[in-house]
Amino acid sequence: MLTGAALAVAVLAAACGSGTDPGAGDRPTVPARPRPNIVVIMADDLGYGDLSSYGGWIETPALDAMAAEGVRFTDFHSSGAVCSPTRAGLLTGRYQQRAGIPNVIYANPDWNRHHGLQPRETTIAERMQAEGYATGIVGKWHLGYGVETNPLRHGFDVFRGYVSGNVDYFSHVDGFGNHDWWDGETNREEPGYVTHLINDHAVAFIEEQAAADGPFFLYVAHEAPHFPYQGPNDAAFRVVGEQIPETREPEQVRRAYREMVEEMDTGIGAIVDTLRRLELAGRTFVFFLSDNGATPAGSNGPLRGFKTSLWEGGHRVPALAWWPGVIGAGTSGAVMTSIDLAATVLDVADILPPAEQPLDGVSLLPHLLGGEAPNERPLFWAYQQARRPVEQLAMRQGAWKLIVNGPDGPDVALFNLDDDLGEMNDLAADEPERVAAMREALDDWRVEVEEGATVQPAPLFAPGAVGP
Structure with missing residues (x-):
């Protein structure tokens, strides 16, 4: 349940008045004039045990302040265990398998570099743009390399x-x-440390939209703390035309990783400060999350596994919601995922989802405003590393989690996460009926999301290709 947010509904009522939309059904009323702004901030490979607000090892005062003033989620999940799938799910509000992006889109021209988010997919940015929102993305795209997927x-x-x-x-x-x-569809030089450039462009976008006095949607997709592990005082090592692997000692990686998270946090603080300075904080919904769990360079706290696995460490991620004067402070144990962000963002903006592409996610907004968590629902994950013969599958139903083909585990394992967050006590042998029912539901879901899924350009691999 959501704790510490008892005043949220009263605050919202004061902010919104008593008007209702007879066509909105159970959708909550949010400030209509002016329309709310929305900022979604995504870290890259940030772990559940990295941030100080989650008891982690890196001091992140800006994110700590957001956690203290907003809602901190303890059971929030990315829809994928790697980059591209989660981003496809976030922007479409649908399982990424429907978009034909179940895996990373690699830079290797012999692999699936020609894949991407196809024109038939409708994103939340398209819906908001159509309704008069200014829309911007700064940072990582990773949903296609060609102009047609820009x-x-x-x-x-x-x-x-x-x-x-x-x-x-x-x-x-x-x-x-x-x-x-x-810059748009033009590849150009712009000197600077990536995290600083992302932060600077985010602040500039907010300032420009404030001057225009219109609503905006800003997607801030940080690179940090994804490798290469380079702090702000390190040096470049990659050059155009060459493939140069990163070679760092473990203590160098650990130091750089910490600095990368700290720089990202400083920039997030600048975004929040800009919203306050421009008197936009009270009409801007901000959500922070990571695209998947940490690599071994970071920390997933008490969770088993890392990025690329469907153990909890691969997809349970830090997540924060912040909207001063509208969302009360508290902690939520609701089981939510990144595909819920599309429904939430559209709900905040009072925009209907695309009728031709029903969303898989549900809106968090009623819960954030002090209501109960959405009804318990099954959640699913699937991930197969490129050219690996075995696909990992997972399903969550309440406290129970089934995982199939988990790395370094049995073919099928079952855990009660309320009692065993670290996924160490396999109960599959004790619960054969539950395992059978969940496995059937998982198999049915796998078939359902592939029916009518977007077909990516072929082939996936060029003949003789050996690695990404």
């Missing part, structure tokens, strides 16, 4: 960032030697 083709007015999975934080070169820093 963010400007998916509802964003402004794009400043990179399209691959990661770039050198200084030279902005991807892992295959391509310069990758874009």
